[in-house]
Amino acid sequence: MKLEQDMKRNVLVGAAFATVLMGLGLASGVLQSAAQGQGAMQAPRFEVDPMWPKPLPNGWYLGQTIGVSVDAQDHIWIIHRSDSLDPVEAAADEGTGACCRKAPPIMEFDQQGTLLRHWGGKDGPGYQWPASNHGLTIDHKGNIWIGGNGANNDGHVLKFTQDGKFLMQIGIKQAGLGPDSNSQER
Known part of the structure; x- marks a missing residue:
């Protein structure tokens, strides 16, 4: 009986550990995709308009x-x-x-x-x-x-x-x- 309980506990701990690892792997992929998307963004470029404002x-x-x-x-x-x-x-x-x-x-x-x-x-x-x-x-x-x-x-x-x-x-x-x-x- 005790052996059976130990085996069930080990299976549950192993399953929980595997689930956590899969979750971390998925989160890492999502974060990496988001970071790559942000890397493509650039700050706006502004140009001086010498004709602005119009003559006062x-x-x-x-x-x-x-x-x-x-x-x-x-x-x-x-x-x-x-x-x-x-x-x-x-x-x-x-x-x-x-x-x-x-x-x-x-x-x-x-x-x-x-x-x-x-x-x-x-x-x-x-x-x-x-x-x-x-x-x-x-x-x-x-x-x-x-x-x-x-x-x-x-x-x-x-x-x-x-x-x-x-x-x-x-x-x-x-x-x-x-x-x-x-x-x-x-």
């Missing part, structure tokens, strides 16, 4: 573009720093040249590069524009959020509609804030 109105020029986001309509939104130009370039805005004026910092373009909307750049009722624009994102409702990184005074973010209507300011713009983003004074 009013002789406007762009400074450093430091924020880009795409909305639900596949429109491209940028925030740029028009004050980032060198003195010769900036002199054109002061009337020295006949061509150039600073573009508003927030600009919306369609996929073809046509300017659709533009706004921003100055303090308004209830909000303080950043000393140095830095970053733009669009939330799930289509609202535009911007921030700044001006030396020792940009401790806030702003929220606007896509038409530039002010909705909210979180934090403050105040001299002497320093780099501590955890400051309770913001």
